[in-house]
Amino acid sequence: MDPLAVLRDYAARNELDKIIFSGDDILFGSDYTFPANTPTAFTSKQNNRPYPLSAAVFLAQHHDLKHTDFIQAARLRRIPPVSLPDRKTFLDFLRYGHNSLPSADPLLPSAFPPQETHLHPPSPPPEDPAAAEEATTGAQIRALERPFKDRNALLDARGRDFLAVFQAALRRQDEQRKAGGKDAAASSRPDSGAGASALAKPKVVDRALGDGVVPIILVPSASQTLITIYNVKEFLEDGVFVPSEERMRATKGGKPESVTVQKKLIRAERAGAAGGAVSFEVRDKPASLKSDDWGRVVAVFVLGKEWQFKDWPFKDHVEIFNRVIGFYVRFEDDSVEAAKVVKQWNVKIISISKNKRHQDRTAALEVWERLEEFMRART
Secondary structure, three states, X not given: OOHHHHHHHHXXXXXXXXXXXXXXXXXXXXXXXXXXXXXXXXXXXXXXXXXXXXXXXXXXXXXXXXXXXXXXXHHHOOXXXXXXXXXXXXXXXXXXXXXXXXXXXXXXXHHOOOOOOOOOOOOOOOOOHHHHHHHHHHHHHHHOOOOOOOXXXXXXOOOOOHHHHHHHHHHHHHHHHHHHOHHHHHXXXXXXXXXXXXXXXXXXXXXXXXXXXXXXXXXXXXXXXXXXXXXXXXXXXXXXXXXHHHHHHHOOOOOOOEXXXXXXXXXXXXXXXXXXXXXXXXXXXXXXXOHHHXXXXXXXXXXXOHHHHOOOOOOOHHHHHHHOEEEEEEEOOOOHHHHOOHHHOOEXXXXXXXXXXXXXXXXXXXXXXXXXXXXHHHO
């Protein structure tokens, strides 16, 4: 089955949202599964090289993005971006079945050059009939052989939990650090009158995942921001943006003090590891954090206002965003002036659409990838 023919069929049925990237594979609902790097007959006009299936699927699902945003999103997902001259050609085929590519029928398997069926060199002619019959049988078997693994597949370690190995190494490193630094820790304890100085320089705990250390994510308490404590769980866990007002009306029992968000690490998920999800605690009241709690803060969704960081135990924005990764979520068609202050800070701007909910998952995935990269760099 030609994967591009399947992709065109899903586009015709408006079921592109059912196509899911899963590790190194692409799942077409429950119907088909293809390797993401499968070469297609969709070729580049610049170098005549075939685009992989992942590039075609990503273009089909995100063709409504501006080209600069599309290029950035594709590179973030490590997917070869489709160049601007090739977009229209492929989208015409996808939407209307037009075939304007150079070859006679380039989007069908028949457009590919025939592959050599024999994977081994032919044997020399035998000298006797028995050897000839054996050689013929061997040739028939070799003609039916197909490789099931390549050098990349052999490195795939699905089912092995390397996250547990990583956590065990971090635990040993922490134990060695504590054993070797007891005297230093004792001499650095603040006295009873140093409460203000202790708060000014919060205790930074090891941000190792697991070991009972639950990272904290801070969100604004203001209602005019897109991500609040009401809708952060759906956005980060499910990749769906629900307006805060809608979630606020559906919430019973008043505003929650905190929300727990669980997410399996992206690297472990792509490798097929069997490890469990990592829990994150989401709060919107920084004033309620204790000195030790500040050491667990790993991310903050910024409002774009200076007063959000009032009474934070850090001296300036440089120190804040060196210790904590910042995210600013905005609608993609908002004016540049709305993010003018944010662009002066070291934060990541995440754009979402007001109406195209299928793009929310890409935005949430970008948050997790940035956050995971930041946490690994800080451990």
